[in-house]
Amino acid sequence: MSLELQIGLLLLLAALGMPLFAVILGIALVGLQAAGYEQAALTEFYGLGDMPGLIAIPLFTLAGYLLSESGAPKRLVRLSDALLGSLPGGLAIVAIVACAFFTAFTGASGVTVVAMGALLYPALKAAGYPDRYSLGLVTAAGSLGLLFAPSLPLILYGFVAAPIATNPTVSVQDLFLAGLLPGALMLVVLSAHAMWVGRGVPSTGKAFDARELWAAAKDARWELPLPVVVLAAIYQGVLAVSEVAALTAAYVLVVTLLVRRELAFRQLPGVMAEAMRMVGAILLILGAARALSNWFIDQDVPGRLYALVSTHIDSPLEFLLVLNVFLLVVGMLIDIFSAIVILTPLLMPLAAQFGVHPAHLGIVMLANLQLGYFTPPVGMNLFIAAYRFKVPVTTLVRATLPFLLLLGASVLLITWWPALSLALLETGGTG
Template sequence: MSVAVLGIAIAVLIALRVPIAFAILGPCLLYMWSHDQSVGFAMRTATNGVNSWPLLAVPLFILVGFLATRAGIAERVFALILSLVGRVRGALGYVNIGVSLGFSWMNGSALADAAGVGSIEIPHMQKKGYPTKFAVGLTAASSVVGPIMPPSIPAVVFASVAIVSTSALFAAAIVPALLICVALAVYVFFWARGHEELRSEEFSWREVRSTLVGGLGALFAPVIILGGILGGYFTPTEAAAVGAVYMLLLGFLYRSLKLRDLPKVFADTAATTAAIMVILGASSLLGWILAREQVPQNVASAFLELTDSTFVFLIIVNLLLLVLGAVIEPTSALVISVPVLLPVATQLGVDPVHFGVIVVLNLMIGLMTPPIGGVLFVLSSVTKTPVSTVFSGVAPFLVPLLAVLLIVTFVPALSLWLPTLLGL
């Protein structure tokens, strides 16, 4: 079996909606068999791909997210931010963005953000007179912040695949994530100018004080997780473990988490982790095959023959990753594309950490676009709204997101100044 046939087989299986891990693993095993490689060696290659200390952070950050959701952290952050900006016209739009930003410090998944936070925000916005398309579109767009702002599961996976510092990648993603929030807030500001009626409750210091008590513990989570990483007190894996313990204690303190809830939380964490790890294992085997066939070197040569312009290369990469993110689950798209594209990027002088931010941002925007965009289907399920209606609400918000993507792509200092400042 040639590598071209391998690629076609994987593409066909993905098109037939075969689970991505098996769509990769099956053809890879056939390739190994056709090249007289043992199944035992293939399985060792796959398992070695997930036998990584940095990847231990993945299940721990997933656990943090599930604990935060079950403990009602998003509801508390929602109440606090609403009490602060409720008098502003279009307040719930800003609250939507703020809750996603606050929740992102505890959860590295766009789908979890869309499902957990969206189930709170969208009904509230609809009740207050916000159009359903606007509520759904903004919720989808703000959910992109979750996997970009650390702790980010895609960033951990990229760091493992590209062999770069997870801490540096976490630090590099902070400014781009904040830029997304600013861009969305600007969009909400101009949209709300034509909706004078969209004001919420009067400002009340009493309300602020009462919600601050409930939200303060949640807002302290970023200090522990990210502050510990950037301050050099924890590795990302250790920070994930500390964050999980903190969320556990916070849930018990708020009395929103019971001992009987833990088996379900742990089971959900295990199932999600297993799905990711099987994909990573299959992709590791694919990576070994691509390296054996010298695909990265061939792609690098082809790119360099086509152009030696970093600008042109990054434009092509953005277009490629946006399409890839729209049809393939982000983790799979990441582990398939990075081994091929990163060598070219480094040859053209693109910093690997900056490239990681570009890759993750592209693939997260892909979650909002048909035909496979996971966020669209999650919000369709949450709101009982057709996927086509969800996307029509999402489409206008692609403009500020793509604008941020271009800025982040071509102004690398925005991503790299913080890791440089911290010496990461």
């Protein structure tokens, strides 16, 4: 059977529901076998253990799952409401900020829709926000936070990109810095829209209550140090990413089990198993994609791709515009982890030819892929929210359209204004 026929058969199986990692690995195996070194695929899985800092992925994942099982979401919403609720559209801004924080730590947009949506959607409706706006907000805001540390997609892109020879190189720490301003831009844009919508909500703009703010801060006193410790330790170079991940997981474990006692010891194995199932899926995809990347490099796919693209595209801006459209479609069809590990080895050499900084490329990729979560017709969050809130997907498509346009405009600005991603990198003397 020819190579083309074998790959075609695998793609057909993918269309019939074959797991994506198996399709990726299958294509890698038949390609590498045809090239004469089929054992290379297996060595990629073995080599995962030698990747520096890989332990950060399971540790941050465990911390996120522990937080989602605790009362942290309710305390986060209460604190945000006490701090921001007095603004016009305050509760909607609370929802935006809370969802971004939660997604940054869990790394799972769908989990945010389920966990935070259960708290925020009824609260938004009770406060008088339009039902369509409330639905659209909790569905779209579930993807926010992927550009903030310690987001798993940011970490994964850093691990995949680090071994690729580019000038300059890029690290996980670089990406944590690069994502801050673009992520903040998205929050500001949605918050401004929330204030505009909030003008017509009777209960908006409630009086600021310093005593409630103090009580909410005191209630969340164990969660408040988390982002400060993570960001400060990494940005100041005090600890490596894997060390920060270990510190975060240990801290959350002690607080959840011993201090708050919101999780019993008998529940811990179940939560850990759930977290590690997600980690196992990521590692399977990562190993398979690394094998596929080897075959792509052997076949000089990046070089051929550049030759094809350069015949139609002359400037970095044109390249990034086409990339935006491509990534938006990819984000609808496959999960963000698969997209990162498959596309990064292909796109980084191509982007380098057009002079695009690898950290800027990473932020552009993640910003587009997070839009894919709620882009019709097949954005994953649309179906999760439809199931969670018992509404038709078509209703959610209409509800999320304004958010898609607002965040889409933000992504274009992030794409065409590289300084937004690179300013803090240059200030920090990295990259």
